[in-house]
Amino acid sequence: MAMAENPISTAIRSIDRPVLFAAAFIVVILIVGTAYTLITQGNAALLSPTYLLLQLKVSAFLGIVAAGAMLVILLGHIDLSVPWTIAASAMLATAWGGAGAIPVGLLVGLGVGVFNGLGVAFLRIPSMIFTLGVNVVLRGFMVMLTGGFSPSSEPTDLMLLLAKGDVLGIPIPVIIWAVVGIAVSFMLRRTPLGRYMYAIGNREGAVYLSGINTRLVLVAAFAMCSMLAALAGLLIAGYSSKAFQAMGDPYLLPSIAAVVIGGTNILGGSGKLSGTVMGTILIVLLQSVLSVMQMPEAGRQIIYGIVIIAMLLAYGRGSRLRL
Amino acid sequence: MIENLRLRAAQNLGPLLAFGLFVLLYCFYSVLHPKGFTVDLFVQNSNETLTLVLLGMAQTLPVLLAGIDLSVGPLMTLVDSIASEVVHGSPAEIVFGILLCVFCGLVGGAINGIIVVYGRLQPIVVTLATGAVFSGIALFIRPTPGGEVDGDLSWVATNALSELPATYGWWGGNPPAWFNAISGIPMPIVLLVAVVVFIWLPFKNSETGRAVYAVGSNEAAAYMSGVRVNRAKLAAYTLGGVFAGLAGLYFAVQTGSGNADPIQAGTYTLNSIAAVVIGGTSMLGGSGGAIATIFGVFVLRSITFCFRVVDSDSAIGFLANPLLQPMFEGIILLLAVCIGAARVFRVKNRLNLFQ
Numbered sequence: 001m002a003m004a005e006n007p008i009s010t011a012i013r014s015i016d017r018p019v020l021f022a023a024a025f026i027v028v029i030l031i032v033g034t035a036y037t038l039i040t041q042g043n044a045a046l047l048s049p050t051y052l053l054l055q056l057k058v059s060a061f062l063g064i065v066a067a068g069a070m071l072v073i074l075l076g077h078i079d080l081s082v083p084w085t086i087a088a089s090a091m092l093a094t095a096w097g098g099a100g101a102i103p104v105g106l107l108v109g110l111g112v113g114v115f116n117g118l119g120v121a122f123l124r125i126p127s128m129i130f131t132l133g134v135n136v137v138l139r140g141f142m143v144m145l146t147g148g149f150s151p152s153s154e155p156t157d158l159m160l161l162l163a164k165g166d167v168l169g170i171p172i173p174v175i176i177w178a179v180v181g182i183a184v185s186f187m188l189r190r191t192p193l194g195r196y197m198y199a200i201g202n203r204e205g206a207v208y209l210s211g212i213n214t215r216l217v218l219v220a221a222f223a224m225c226s227m228l229a230a231l232a233g234l235l236i237a238g239y240s241s242k243a244f245q246a247m248g249d250p251y252l253l254p255s256i257a258a259v260v261i262g263g264t265n266i267l268g269g270s271g272k273l274s275g276t277v278m279g280t281i282l283i284v285l286l287q288s289v290l291s292v293m294q295m296p297e298a299g300r301q302i303i304y305g306i307v308i309i310a311m312l313l314a315y316g317r318g319s320r321l322r323l
Numbered sequence: 324m325i326e327n328l329r330l331r332a333a334q335n336l337g338p339l340l341a342f343g344l345f346v347l348l349y350c351f352y353s354v355l356h357p358k359g360f361t362v363d364l365f366v367q368n369s370n371e372t373l374t375l376v377l378l379g380m381a382q383t384l385p386v387l388l389a390g391i392d393l394s395v396g397p398l399m400t401l402v403d404s405i406a407s408e409v410v411h412g413s414p415a416e417i418v419f420g421i422l423l424c425v426f427c428g429l430v431g432g433a434i435n436g437i438i439v440v441y442g443r444l445q446p447i448v449v450t451l452a453t454g455a456v457f458s459g460i461a462l463f464i465r466p467t468p469g470g471e472v473d474g475d476l477s478w479v480a481t482n483a484l485s486e487l488p489a490t491y492g493w494w495g496g497n498p499p500a501w502f503n504a505i506s507g508i509p510m511p512i513v514l515l516v517a518v519v520v521f522i523w524l525p526f527k528n529s530e531t532g533r534a535v536y537a538v539g540s541n542e543a544a545a546y547m548s549g550v551r552v553n554r555a556k557l558a559a560y561t562l563g564g565v566f567a568g569l570a571g572l573y574f575a576v577q578t579g580s581g582n583a584d585p586i587q588a589g590t591y592t593l594n595s596i597a598a599v600v601i602g603g604t605s606m607l608g609g610s611g612g613a614i615a616t617i618f619g620v621f622v623l624r625s626i627t628f629c630f631r632v633v634d635s636d637s638a639i640g641f642l643a644n645p646l647l648q649p650m651f652e653g654i655i656l657l658l659a660v661c662i663g664a665a666r667v668f669r670v671k672n673r674l675n676l677f678q
Contacts, residue, residue: 126606133657140650147646205677266445301459308452318443
């Protein structure tokens, strides 16, 4: 007689491998870090709710950027204009000030995204090149605007509240990240747009022949990506109480790393948001625990690189060329 | 014969365009510059260009395979840091130091190649990760900028060829006539020609070099034709590492010190990609080459040079405003890559666009 299916093993099987690996690795990081603090300081500071909530809050900024990056990567493209989209939206928003600050910041993101989308979808320039060029232009544009005189870089009260406040003990950035995550996940799984995205990532020509305007889907994905980067920019400006030029630089490569560690194929066509969320937490926690362990910057970089390759070798390998 | 020439021109439209643009921009610059068309200016400009040229050549090889290498900048800074530790002392130590630097570049490139080929991971992700590792090792070796590079070597490598016998006392300070004829050539140009003639051209014309182009055009077809796909990929990444190592070595020799700044590494990586594209090498792989990239870098640098000489009172004087220059550089870069969009309007079957 066949054994009744064990509900726990069914649940585990429904989670895909990247999420499982990432979760396991997060636990390993916490165990190693806690062992370190137990030996050196005699406490388990890494397991305190305060520390974990703080890490979640820091993850929220990267997580929002990574959610956007994932949309573009699902299509088989990439957005390298993220750093200056973050900086430009935050700087223009703080310069605008008042109630209009946040809408202005998001509109900057929308504008950049639509422009990226037009270049990639209509001119068919490889996204890596086009968005790289847009990044340089944005940087030049901001140097032009802020070089001669310095507009206000103070975030508005609302931006400060969104970045630093909390509701019932949960930081607001985490709540925003959760809302973004649920919305993106819903869009990917339950709406035609989301299904088109996966399909285009697999074979755009086939989607085009099915009568779908693939170019509009590309523009929409780039627009969403840049708007999420702009949203993150507004939150980061609030969190660090200042909008500044290099603020977006530390988010580009970690966001791509978070997406691929989460199991999204860099060539497009497959991947889940849950993986990206786990990848984000893994990267933030790894960096944080290593700095708690007083690992110098050099060592953190090396471990970070090795972890990415090791995780991908465990589950992200391509198929052998066979004909 | 004419037919052959026409075919060659059609195949090399991108590089020819880059070459034309470079000649135009550089002539514009030289005419306006008070010291235009003098040895001093050639020396100065070629010094500012050679590092990025070598790095662009490093980037070209993975791009020919339809891949990309985000670790060229970090690998360059790693070798730069190593060079600032080993390239000084007795002549034997200097030679050993130089060989060690090139070897480190080779190992870095080979690691990328091995992970890409045997790990079967995507090059963009692999090099993103190895780039972080290279940056980390560079920071270990050189936590703060500094170090030392042999002064004579720096002087010779960054001046006209005439300084080579003068510094090392060849021919007793009395060089032969044939040498005087070429003594005005800047040393960076001599080095570049040597790299092209002794490394790039033999590689490109070898069986492995042809295999790299074949794999970049169509990997499956190359495999079916008996091309050794893995060997071609390994060779391309390894040679890319060698070029990145040479770039780091020259950077150290030129600046006389080492600097492991990760932000500088990132900027160099992005510029190397831009140079490859402006040179006319296809991001889809299989066409272009290192010589095309050399002209891509020349165009990039000439744009920067031109901004220096624009008279601020003339009709285009707004170009001389330093606050506007970064934006114009960006716009020109964007326009240059948009030239590649011309095929959208030529293509007969829209399905061919989706690749």
